[in-house]
Amino acid sequence: MIRRLLDMLYFGAGVLAALFLLAIFAMMLLLPIGRETGFNIPSGDDFTGWALVAMSFLGLAHTFKRGEMIRVTLLLERLHGAKRRIAELFALSVGIAFLAYFTWQCVILAHDSWRFNDMSTGVVSVPLWIPQFGMVLGLALLLIAMIDELVIVLRGGRPTYEPEPAKTAEELVERVAQGGGV
Numbered sequence: 794m795i796r797r798l799l800d801m802l803y804f805g806a807g808v809l810a811a812l813f814l815l816a817i818f819a820m821m822l823l824l825p826i827g828r829e830t831g832f833n834i835p836s837g838d839d840f841t842g843w844a845l846v847a848m849s850f851l852g853l854a855h856t857f858k859r860g861e862m863i864r865v866t867l868l869l870e871r872l873h874g875a876k877r878r879i880a881e882l883f884a885l886s887v888g889i890a891f892l893a894y895f896t897w898q899c900v901i902l903a904h905d906s907w908r909f910n911d912m913s914t915g916v917v918s919v920p921l922w923i924p925q926f927g928m929v930l931g932l933a934l935l936l937i938a939m940i941d942e943l944v945i946v947l948r949g950g951r952p953t954y955e956p957e958p959a960k961t962a963e964e965l966v967e968r969v970a971q972g973g974g975v
Contacts, residue, residue: 799941800858806934807855813848813927817841836915843924850931854938860954881952885943892939896932903929 820834820841827834834840856862872880905911907922942952959965 803854803858803938806851810848810852813844816844836917839913839915846924847927850928853931854934857935857938858953860956881946885939885946889939889943892936896936899929899932
């Protein structure tokens with residue numbers, strides 16, 4: 794049950810990221826057309842930038858869990874068995890430590906923006922904690938996803954972000970042709 798809930802959480806964050814991508818697309822179409830036709834979208838550039846931040850951070854957990862995040866595996870792919878598991882646990886632990894600190898600092902930033910009533914300086918004045926919340930939520934979800942992976946590896950499982958080894962030569966060729974991992 795928890796596995797389904799977590800997977801739905803990661804998928805939901807991915808859907809939210811996609812919706813913000815569509816909002817960016819709409820704004821990028823409307824802003825130049827509006828300039829040509831005299832229709833102004835107040836603070837349109839600000840809203841587009843905030844949507845970009847929300848899209849980027851909300852998509853992190855979903856991307857990580859699907860194995861589509863860029864990872865440098867030069868060392869890990871040469872290790873096997875217990876050595877690989879230990880290296881994977883070390884990498885996840887260090888990543889979690891850095892990400893926990895970064896997430897905490899972003900929470901403090903958003904909380905201070907709320908506490909001091911920081912407002913944007915554009916034509917439309919928006920409380921800054923609102924666009925910062927997308928960043929905080931995305932980082933928190935990525936932190937949860939990384940802890941989830943740490944638990945999976947601690948239990949002896951294969952990380953979900955790591956693709957299954959190719960079973961046939963044709964499957965390997967297809968993965969490489971699509972730009973995926975081996």
